[in-house]
Amino acid sequence: MKMFSYLVLAVLFILSCKDNNLKKNIEIISVPTYSMLVPKVKQLTKEEYEDWYHKDIIKDTIPGISLNKAYTFLIDKSIRDTIIVAILDSPIDNNHEDLKQQIWINKNEIPNNGIDDDDNGYIDDIQGWNFTGSSKGEQVLFSNYEFTRILRKYDSLFNNTTLDNSISSKDSSSFQLYSKANKKFNKQIKLAIEDTIYGNMLYKSHSNAKNTLKTYFPNHNYTISSLDSLKLLYPKDTLLQRDILRMSNFIKYDFTEKYITNYKLLAEENINKLLNLSYNDRTILGDNSENLLDHNYGNNIVNQKINFFEHSTIVSGVIGAKRNNNIGIDGVANVKIMPVCISVYGDEHDKDIALAIKYAVDNGAKVINMSFGKLFSLNKKWVDDAFKYAEKNNVLIVSSAGNNHFDLNKVENEYYPNDNINNGSEISSNFMMIGASSDEVNENLITDFSNYGNIDVDVFAPGDNIKTTLPENSYTIERGTSISTAIVSGIAALVWSYYPDLSAAEMKNVLMQSGNSYNINVEIKQEDGTKKTVPFSELSKSGKIVNAYNALLIAEQISNNKK
Known part of the structure; x- marks a missing residue:
């Protein structure tokens, strides 16, 4: 039986700021240090698989996010804010038994009166906006790469x-x-x-x-x-x-x-x-995807073709399925889910991504979950500017690293959206990219599909064998960096609901620095199909797997220091 060292070291938490003259002093925040734990070597039981990622590595010897421990820590604390998480994804089953109470309602809009009551540019957007639907109610199903x-x-x-x-x-x-x-x-x-x-x-x-x-x-x-x-x-x-x-x-x-x-x-x-150069999905919408200034397209129907599009419902369940209702699953946090539809089969348009981010920010989202990605970006600057707009408004963007098992440190493997150009300097302090970890504390700790790289990927989170919601009151077991991203978005929302005075940059650093460190070597699948062994700590900027309990400890100390 192999032994492994599990280290959660003293955290050097740096409050980031673009202006070097305005940088805060480094805060030294102590969290527990553990070593020489025996990993779980038996197959997880059915009951353990139900919510294995909620478990704690110390108590349960399962490499989860210590969510149960986090909620025990919060028992005597009061929620200070209800966090809105925008789900930039496909249409969603907003009537799902485990989600319907969690869907965001635009209280500034009067339903179905054909008037833009809140003057945000979108008519009757009661539960979000669908950038992939036409004014006639048609739904785009397929888009070009x-x-x-x-x-x-x-x-x-x-x-x-x-x-x-x-x-x-x-x-x-x-x-x-x-x-x-x-x-x-x-x-x-x-x-x-x-x-x-x-x-x-x-x-x-x-x-x-x-x-x-x-x-x-x-x-x-x-x-x-x-x-x-x-x-x-x-x-x-x-x-x-x-x-x-x-x-x-x-x-x-x-x-x-x-x-x-x-x-x-x-x-x-x-x-x-x-793959058809003659096919252009924008003809259905009546939109020119090369004109960012024209946003007069889409509709308010966020639950189109939900049996064809399952992804948004899957992601939303992980983040915010109603907790403690004895139905289905418990999401990571009690949140309000804002559906913003930009994904169909094919690649997302940069115009839709940019406008969707702005929509989410303008309508009160604190976290933007983007569980999608593509290998090219035709108008990256539009997306970069949207990142900066979200940063200016103190909104965190959490994005998936992708499932191509790519080393993203290689420029030829660029993956979008990202917050840098050719692996250079980051353009904003509020964007995170998430890789996927497994339930095994061994050479398989990183999933065989996850992209990785300590230039782009900020942190890892569980992304394998995760139970979540499916349309029409169903449930499924899913895997992918989409799931990992949803878990991080959920933790961010959980922390912010108790410590709302943290900035987006602080939240990003909290999530990265409070994670669990695993001092083990893992196998990574290379593009030619072969595998090589590397330290897990080298596969992301933080070298860690997110931990909700530790994040709350650090957030509380930062919040207390601001008083």
Whole structure:
């Protein structure tokens, strides 16, 4: 049995400020120091999996965020503010049993009167705004990849061009972007064709198996046990034996009919829309995505196509599912969730990201959760300016690091949105990027999908085997840096609800510096598929996994020092 050192060292907390002359003194804040703990080596039980990330590494030997311990610490304390968390994501199930009481209501707007009562530029935005819906109530389902948009914009200018004297210095950066996008486009087309073939194969195999088995299962109520029994009855029926095996595998790997149908659809639409230079989703909206000044588009329907779009409901449950209601799950914090829809299948538009951030800030959000990402950015400055606007208004932005297992320290692996240019200086002090950790305290502490890098990634948070909400009062187990991001947003909201006098920059530093340090080596998956072993502490700026309890301890001391 391996031993590991678990160190939560004295925190050097630096209050950041752009003006060096205004920097505060360093505060030394003591938190407990632990060492030589035995990690949990047995498989987690079903009960432990329900909320493993709420656990404490010391008490439970599970690398969670000490959320239960945090709430014990808060028993005798009073909530001072209700925090609004803006979810920049897909449409949401705002009637979900575990979310409906948590949805933000715009009290300055009179419902359904066709008037912009609060004069914020958005008519009847009672529960947020949908930047992916049209004024006629239509919903965009698919959007181009950003590299597809780049090719459409520059193809007539640079097609069949090489970098020589024909490219002016003025156009060289655009040409480099075009070339990089073209390389990615060509690679993605090949993968998309393979994916479509696979999707059609899955669909055909499932349909054939279903048709073969309909005599024995007219209600399609298959189980592996009943299929095994049928298999024994007809050992010489090769067609039946084949389709029993197929259906058993579909059940075993949770390939439901809905999953297979959606897989086939998304694979086909990947070619038809996401990679199609002739397809432009903005025609549905009647919007020019290259004109930031025009924001007269979208609608107030934030729950469009919720069975097609599940992501926002998944993320929202982690952050703010109603606590202690004996329904479903307990979110990290009791918050108000502000739905701001900008995500469909494909890449988000920089214009939508920028306007959504401004909308969230202007309407009182304190935390902005952005559980999405893309490999290119056509109008990054718009997003950078939105970060600065949020910073000016003391709003924290929490963003996912991505699930490509990329080393983001490599400039060619840039991931957006981010708060720097070519891994240079940060443009604001209120933006965080989050990687995903697992429930294992060993070489698998970082998940096999998470991006990493101590230039972009600020901190890690649990992002594997997390129970959360699904549309129509359902629940699921999810994984991804989207989940990790939601956990950090939830902790930020929890801390701010008790210590609202912290600035966004202070909150960012609290979350980074109060995390748990794990002095172990982990395996990271490289782009060529091989693995290498590195210290976990080298994979993010902080080298830590967020911890709600420690964050509250530090926040309380900072708050007390301000009195």
